[in-house]
Amino acid sequence: MQSFSGRLFVITLGALLLPSHAQAHAALITLGPVEAIEIHAGYDTGEAMRGAQIVVYAPDNPAQPWLTGTADDSGRFVFVPDGTPGRWAVQAREAGHGAMSYFIVEGGETTALLPAPAQYDPLQRLVMLASIVWGAIGTALYFRRPRQRERA
Amino acid sequence: MHIPDGILPVGLAISGWIATGGLVALSVKRIESRPDPRAGIPRAAMMTAVFFAASLIHIPVPPTSVHLMLSGLMGAMLGWYAIPAIAIGLFLQAVMFGHGGLTTLGVNGIILGLPALAAFALPRQANRTGSALVQSAAGFAAGAGAILFAVALFTTILLAGLPAHLDADAERVAILTLAVAHLPLALAEGLVVAAVLGFLRRVSPELAHAS
Numbered sequence: 001m002q003s004f005s006g007r008l009f010v011i012t013l014g015a016l017l018l019p020s021h022a023q024a025h026a027a028l029i030t031l032g033p034v035e036a037i038e039i040h041a042g043y044d045t046g047e048a049m050r051g052a053q054i055v056v057y058a059p060d061n062p063a064q065p066w067l068t069g070t071a072d073d074s075g076r077f078v079f080v081p082d083g084t085p086g087r088w089a090v091q092a093r094e095a096g097h098g099a100m101s102y103f104i105v106e107g108g109e110t111t112a113l114l115p116a117p118a119q120y121d122p123l124q125r126l127v128m129l130a131s132i133v134w135g136a137i138g139t140a141l142y143f144r145r146p147r148q149r150e151r152a
Numbered sequence: 153m154h155i156p157d158g159i160l161p162v163g164l165a166i167s168g169w170i171a172t173g174g175l176v177a178l179s180v181k182r183i184e185s186r187p188d189p190r191a192g193i194p195r196a197a198m199m200t201a202v203f204f205a206a207s208l209i210h211i212p213v214p215p216t217s218v219h220l221m222l223s224g225l226m227g228a229m230l231g232w233y234a235i236p237a238i239a240i241g242l243f244l245q246a247v248m249f250g251h252g253g254l255t256t257l258g259v260n261g262i263i264l265g266l267p268a269l270a271a272f273a274l275p276r277q278a279n280r281t282g283s284a285l286v287q288s289a290a291g292f293a294a295g296a297g298a299i300l301f302a303v304a305l306f307t308t309i310l311l312a313g314l315p316a317h318l319d320a321d322a323e324r325v326a327i328l329t330l331a332v333a334h335l336p337l338a339l340a341e342g343l344v345v346a347a348v349l350g351f352l353r354r355v356s357p358e359l360a361h362a363s
Contacts, residue, residue: 044250045210045217051326053318065317093159093318095216095326096310100158120249128248129205136201140194 034080035110037103041075041092048075052094059086059105081105087113153221153306153334154207154245154260157253160313168259168309172239175265179235196233199226203241207251211340213333221337224298224345227268228275228291234268235261263305267298275349287353288346295345299338303331 041049051070054077058066071077071092081088083105091100102113120128160168183189206220226234239261245251252260271294278290307327314320 043217047217050215051322053322055317068317068319070319070322091158093323095323095330096155096159096306098156098159125208125249129208132204132244132248133201136197139197143190143193143197 036078036080037088037090037110039071039075039077039090039092039101041071041077041094041099043097048073049092049094049097050075052077052092052098054079055091055093056081057089057091058082058084059088060084062089081110083108153219153263153302154242154252155256155263155306155310156250157255160256160259160309161315164309164313165255165259168256168262170258172258172261172265175235175261176239179232182232183236192230192233196230196237199230199234200237200241203238204244207245208249211337213336216330216333218330218333218337220341221264221299221302222341222344223264223268223302224271224295224341225348226264227271227298228294228345228349230268231272231276232269234272235265238264238268259309263302263309266305267301270301271295271298271345275345284350284353288350291346291349292342294342296338296342298345299334299341303334303338307331 039054041052041054043049049071050073052075054067054069054071055065056067056069056079057064058081066088067079069077069079075092077092085105085107088103088105089100090102092098104111104113183192186192203222203226206222209220210217211219223234223238226238230237239257242252242257242260242264243254246253246257274294274297275287275290278287281287310327311324314323
């Protein structure tokens, strides 16, 4: 659900604003790479969470959102954290569905905390489903037992 | 229709647990008062497996997709047994596939449990009339009504717990879109419940009325 883009270029525009009378203005552009967080919000069916609402919580205030925004049609959202050290939380939600993910900023380094979003392949799902069905059959047979004994 | 962890405020999640806990306790009491409480367990166990698997079956309803719920079928087939069966099914769905969540297990139990009980009561009343057409219509209404009831509960709970920092309008539109996408599912599950109850009445009337 969450991955990191390598670098994102941010353009800052600065203009010399001089008081009073007209003068020639020189526009300055500085380019610099920054580390950004890229979120891909989607469902386990493979569908993207189109237009999902994204809420980012900084480590120093987990109760108040640091940033809110909206994912694009592919469920993608990019933002640049301000470097506050600690565990950041990112939530994506849409119509009552959603998930939370985390990353850690420490000493200028950003590490993704992967809470292992359940991504099972069809075979794994089948085995999990079969185990539950088998458990149900076992339960059903267990509770049928006394009745069969009475009949016998 | 499974609300995951982290979506609802803590107060709502705790209220959900209390409400579902009360509902399960009431159901167990009603089951215990039956002449043979164990008799319904094999069917409840098998239906729990069906309910668990149903959430994995997704039906695309553009622009979104919905999954089978079967709370109407659970209620119509199991009666009071449906409540513990749904609670166990929801727990397994949350821990194995991350559908729903543990903090929201109570709220989800109410969203699916109350419609199941309504779906239990309706065909039982209709069975007393004896008319096959009325019974089929009651089966359909039980299945379809359970979905509509669940959607209404889901929508109400979500809107009640909408945090202030969200874009409320965008979330309302998303919730409404999802609710409308459940209309075809209501139709399909209504037909399923009517068909299953009709089949049981033909092959084994005592099974159809066992719950």
